[in-house]
Amino acid sequence: MDLGLGLPISNPGRLLDGARRAEAARFDTLALLDRLAFDNPEPLVALAVLAGATSRIRLQTEVLLGPLRATAQLAKQVATLDRMSGGRFLLGIGVGGREDDHAAAGLPIGRRGRLLDEQLAALRAIWRGEPYATALIGPRPTAPDGPPILIGGFAPVALRRVATHGDGFICAAPLDWAGLLLRTVHEQWDAAGRTGRSCLVCQVNVAVGPPETVERARRAVADYYAFTGRTGWGAPLSDPAQLADTVAAYRDFGADELWLYCYADDPAQVEELAAILR
Template sequence: MYVGLGLPIADPGSLVGWARRADAGPFSTLGLLDRVVYDNPEPLVTLAAVVGATVRIRVQTEVLIAPLREPILLAKQTATLDRLSDGRFTLGIGLGGWEDDYRAVGVDIHRRGRRLDEQMSMLRAVWSGEPVGPGLGAVGPAPARRGGPQVLFGGFTAVALARVARCGDGFLCASPPAAADDLLRTVEKDWEQAGRAGRPRLVGQVNAALGPDPVLAEGRAAIARYYGTSQYTEHVLDAWLTTPRQIRDALTGYEDLGADETIIYCWSPDTDQIDRLADLVS
């Protein structure tokens, strides 16, 4: 099983340095989350910089809140990033649940699932080189991967899981391994029932910070700020991993569940975490 890193968002200026150090280590992928009404860096722009600073490591949105974006421009941006990265880009997408993000861009949060389904049809059409409307031509550039970058869907509901088989390539499971088995098996069952060839790509995600007490306190505070005051925030904090044993057990748990990759999402910007995690992974 491959192991990737999720990039922290507290210090955008440090992310290219994070990327270079991770590229020199055992990690497979660098992931980056998304919000609008928040002080995180825009993920597609940031991952373009990361691609230019690295040689072999993959990059992944984790997840991009697609309904917040205009679909044709999103198709062009993601095809460009896929092309610039020579196919090292994976588009992880989801719905998000922050009402202020949707209000900021003038999109109805209650239509976000339907809008995502409509967007996927448009993204696939643009990536395949089809005209985007009557009297209009195609939108380029063509992505490096035929048919577009690999698409992973995140989510927990039956509708979200079914979307993987209907129009995706795999599933991003942001859940502790102990709670992931039913989700992964449902995705596989839906895939088989849809008559899809092969198998879906299964990617786990765990939240972690590794280091001295100030690093752990910084990471905990970052999680609380990002998710806000909610029952879900407490769920994330309860599942947060802060010791080598916890992280190893989580990686083993996802490997036993048949995951192709697990992303360790780091919440503290302390770059020494990269070396600590690299030693653990190695």
């Protein structure tokens, strides 16, 4: 099982340091989340900068809110990042569920699923070199169909989208929910006549290090998930033994990759996590 690192979003100026540390510590992927009506760096722009500061580690959005972006522009941005990173970029994408993001983009939230389905089909066609609204849009990506697409979500329609348009499933649910979601993905995958199996990427929030680092992470997670109204939702794992056991459980579950999402902006967490888990 590969291990990815979700970089903290509260201090964009520290992302370069975090990315270099993650590559040196032999993490496999760097991920950045996406919001519009929130104080976070725009992920495609930020990952382009991080691509230039690294040479091996993969780069991924987790998850990009596709419907908030114009399809042709998104195709160009992704293909550019894919080419300039040497094929290291993976597109994690989903619809999002926050009213404020969609209001800021001027997009009715009720249309987001239909728009994403149309967008995913169009992205593949653009990357294959087919015209979009009569225009050819470059550059062409590294692979003929573009970079791998991993789709996140919980609703049945989102899980069907993995089989229809994706290469894999981003499961951000706790492990005790994940089995049911994954069974549905496998059923939809088989029903669509797909061969092989979908890639499975899972995620846990983490915070290690001094008490002040852990407390900053807890506050940041609570702020990020405040919209749910659920106290303690997404609280980060901070006990090293519990964290090691959790990683082992996801490995036994069959995850291809597990992302450890950091919310505190302490770059020293990278080495501490590596020491616990490697």
